[in-house]
Amino acid sequence: MKAIVKPTPKLSGELQALSSKNYTTRYLLVAALAEGTSTVYYPAHSEDSDAIRRCIQDLGAVLEEDDEKIVIQGFxxxxxxxKELNVGNAGAVLRFLMSIAAFCPEVTFVNQYPDSLGKRPHDDLITALEQMNVKVGHQEGRLPITIHGGQPKGGKITVSGSISSQYLSSLLFMTPLLEEDSEITVTGDLKSKVVVGQTLEVLAQAGIRIEASDDLMHFVVPGRQQYAAREYIVQGDYPGSAAILAAAAVTESDIRVHRLLEESKQGERAVVDVLKAMDVPLTHADSIVHVQGNGKLKAGEFDGDEFTDGVLAMVAAAVFAEGTSRFYNVENLRYKECDRITDYLNELRKAGAQVEERQSEIIVHGRPEGVEGGVEINAHFDHRVIMALTVVGLRSKQGLTIQDAHHVAKSYPQYFDHLQALGAQVELIEE
Incomplete structure (x- = not known):
């Protein structure tokens, strides 16, 4: 599907934020790891959340779902x-389940997306699992990956955090179920610590005890624990909402997005502070972000590791800011569905943006007058890139045509519907 994004000067209306993909994935996993019946209210619906549903069912969980909730009988x-698990294009689901698969005799994770998830490395988690009496067959750290499990053992475990925090989270979900106590030490620079905080929050809600150092680099995990069957309520999703808020910021707008908790542990909650720092007129109260955009933004410097899945949308906003913006500490963006630094910036340049990259930085020389657009661009099968490029298209002089726009369904299937409801001029063409 192609999305033809046309210049749109004004947006207005109200939206309910999507349910959080990250919390949905974690709640469904801990519910599956409990031996009773759990209920997850307001779960997210996207390709990624469908992947965790499908895989935990394949592993023996029983799910019953209606419009409001999922009831899960865990295994x-x-x-x-x-023999096989298909996680689709969901990297977090793959990594979380690689550890859980160690309780099975032999599981192969298949590769259906060789140009996306199939390119992503998982060596650091493989190395950690091999310390735990788990043999792993792989293609230089990439899919397809076969876990030869059955007898995983705890003890002293080291795992690198320099590529992704998902490796650590994977071990934190699995080690409480081992016979032995475990001691996990993180090496390197742990990325996305706020996301590890979400994992620890969910584990605590599920009755799991873990001692974590203040810097989240060392963990003591007692073995022989059991996950409690509980009820969970999924909060609104900041990563998906980031693009909606960026679109409001770069246009004349009057938009309210509901279900965005002020005290959320989602790192991407920081996008509200980023937009405030860019002088975007907005308020955040009673779980509602209200943006009254005037299209005028000021450049700034931001630590992107605090809001990894919101960086691309904020870069799109910075394209139209007065001055030069810098997003630093973002190297982990290179190891997502695509290289979200090189690939994304190449497409921004086609649209007329002035951007530079370093290994772990994105530098944006703002153009308050707008960009030319009028080109067809490649979103590299990446949902975050699609959403961010749409923001740029709305403010471009000639619009943008985005290839393979249907991949937005990975996290936000209703994204274009929601934008159109706010007044965005977007035409979708099936191919």
């Missing part, structure tokens, strides 16, 4: 032996 420490 605890005893997933059903399966």
């Amino acid at each position: 605890g420490r005893h997933p059903k032996p399966v």
